[in-house]
Amino acid sequence: MSERCNLHELDKLARLFGLITVSAGKVIMKAWANIDRPDYKADGSPVTAADLEADEVIRHCLEQNLPNLPVVTEETCTSGQQTSAERFVLVDPLDGTKEFIQGRSEFTVNIALIERGTPVAGAVYAPALHQLYIGGAEAYKLDTRLDANSVTFSKMHPICVRNAPPEGWRAVVSRSHLDAQTKEWIAQHPIADLRPSGSSLKFCVIAEGEADVYPRMGPTMEWDTAAGHAVLLAAGGCVTDLAGHPMTYGKPGYRNGNFIAWGAAPETSI
Missing domain, CATH: 3.30.540.10 (Fructose-1,6-Bisphosphatase, subunit A, domain 1)
Known part of the structure; x- marks a missing residue:
C-alpha cells in the first residue's frame, strides 16, 4: 500500500x-x-x-x-x-x-x-x-x-516540543505587541531568555523545540492563531487561557482573549 x-x-x-x-x-x-x-x-x-x-x-x-x-x-x-x-x-x-x-x-x-x-x-x-x-x-x-x-x-x-530546561525557559514574544501585561507575566515566571518573533512563527518555534512558551496578552483573531495552534498541538504542546483551559475556536466575532502557548512546560507553571 x-x-x-x-x-x-x-x-x-x-x-x-x-x-x-x-x-x-x-x-x-x-x-x-x-x-x-x-x-x-x-x-x-x-x-x-x-x-x-x-x-x-x-x-x-x-x-x-x-x-x-x-x-x-x-x-x-x-x-x-x-x-x-x-x-x-x-x-x-x-x-x-x-x-x-x-x-x-x-x-x-x-x-x-x-x-x-x-x-x-x-x-x-x-x-x-x-x-x-x-x-x-x-x-x-x-x-x-x-x-x-x-x-x-x-x-x-x-518536530516536537522540548522539556523546559530547569535553568529557565525561553519565551517567544511578539515583536510588535510586547505590552506591560506580557512583561508582568514574564517577570512572574522562570524566563531565562526572550526571543522576539513575528506572525504565527512563534507557535512553530515552540513546536520545533526552540522555545518553551509564548504569552500573549491583548487582542488577536482566531485566524491569527489557528494554524500555528494546530502545528503546536500536533508537536505535543498546547494553548490555554490564563486559567489553564484549552483555547477554543468559533467564538463570537472570532476574537481570542489572553492566552499562553506552551511546549512541555510543567502544568503547575500556569
Whole structure:
C-alpha cells in the first residue's frame, strides 16, 4: 500500500493545506518585490495587494478540494459573520503584514481546520524563509528550497516540543505587541531568555523545540492563531487561557482573549 494510503486523514489535510500555502506564498513573494504603500481597514490594520491576492488563491484552492467545508478568512469575514458549523476552515492569507511592509521576513500564510472548537490540522508557511510547518496527527517541518519545482513531503522531518530546561525557559514574544501585561507575566515566571518573533512563527518555534512558551496578552483573531495552534498541538504542546483551559475556536466575532502557548512546560507553571 502506498504512503499516501497509509496517511492519517488529518495528515492528508495538513499536507493539502501546506500545498495551498506554498501556492499563496509564491503570489505574496511576487508582490513583496513590488510593494507599495498599504491601505488600511476600518480597525486601523494594514492590508496590501498581497493579502488580497493570496486570499483569492487560497479560497479558490479550498473550493476545488474541500467544496463542502465553510471557509472563514481574514479578508472576507464581515462584521457579524459567524459560522455555526462544527467543521470549518480558518485562513489568514498573510499574517504579519506589518513585518511584510517593513521588509522583514517573518510573515506567514496560515490555514487550519477547526473541528468542534479545536484546530485539528493546519499549515504555516513562511515564504521568505522557505519554511513550511504542518500539523495533523503529527507535526513536521520542510525547507521548500530542497526542491524548487514542487513540495516534496518525503524530505520533511518530524518536530516536537522540548522539556523546559530547569535553568529557565525561553519565551517567544511578539515583536510588535510586547505590552506591560506580557512583561508582568514574564517577570512572574522562570524566563531565562526572550526571543522576539513575528506572525504565527512563534507557535512553530515552540513546536520545533526552540522555545518553551509564548504569552500573549491583548487582542488577536482566531485566524491569527489557528494554524500555528494546530502545528503546536500536533508537536505535543498546547494553548490555554490564563486559567489553564484549552483555547477554543468559533467564538463570537472570532476574537481570542489572553492566552499562553506552551511546549512541555510543567502544568503547575500556569
